Amino acid sequence: MENNFSAERKGSEVIVVTSGKGGVGKTTTAANVGTGLAKAGKKVCLIDTDIGLRNLDVVMGLENRIVYNLVDVVEGSCRVKQALIRDKRHPGLYLMPSAQTRDKTAVSPGQMVKVIDHMREEFDYIILDCPAGIEQGFQNAIAGADRALVVTTPEVSAIRDADRIIGLLEANGFKQIDLIINRLRPDMVRRGDMMSAGDVVDILAIPLIGVIPDDENVVISTNQGEPLVGNDTPAGQAYANVVERVDGREIPFLNFERGISFWTRVTGIFHKA
């Protein structure tokens, strides 16, 4: 099965999950998309590129199993296989943790490309969790990636940073950049107190690949260290749809995901009048 995939697209597709602003849900998105793809039978490696502030291991519930990390691999202290943690809950899901006691300068973009290229034949998908900011950590994370998922929330600050990140990704030659809008509150959108998914897409002008509703189950799943993708929760379903779309299938958007709701349209008319 693996061979079929590699024949189709020459090894793995490398996706970087990025946002610019911190705290908008990059790590949660990386964890859920990676887990979702593994649940769909793909062989997936999640790489935490946030050196010094690692989180993906905790969100995945794998923090107790770390022996080696990304910096060890880059420095040649261990082989790639030794640093990979296999997630026992999902066959085909692996995590390459980041180093907690080092800083971003421990790795260079060139070294990242080398590590990723070394792993390409092994996996269907390699998902890179990018640190916040636009400094070296960001440069490391995007260096080896083929496509990007930009995560934002429907807030002015997050959208502004997302716009900057999209500009940087385009300047770095990225052809496929997709948008995930996280923590949308349909009730607030209806009241006219939050930008709708359509509003955000209009502003950022890149294709939308998913809208995740604000859902307390995300906190619960992070508490438990188990991504909620595919679960019977609003965010779980929304992430399941993102996974399908990342994997190239066209899935209609859920009700709340649609651009402008009936009510905002009505109130919008009043504003214009």
Next chain:
Amino acid sequence: MKRFFHRKSSCQVAKDRLKILLISDRVNCSPEMMEMIKTDIAKVISKYMKIDAENMDIQINAKGNKGTRGAKNPSLYANIPILDLHKQ
């Protein structure tokens, strides 16, 4: 519900702020400078016709929309409501 008729929704405020913010971010042109350009354009046009300077709108847009966001060929759009074509 009543406030909808009297006040801009916070969503609309956010969109308006972002529109201005991102233009200056993308072309590296500050809102102050945009304001100065706007005032100067209004001054020049006012020599020839009566315009509604309050409601004029100028924007720097990247040429094209999707795909060509690279803002390589920005253009200046001005929307100037004319009150009277013949200056009194």
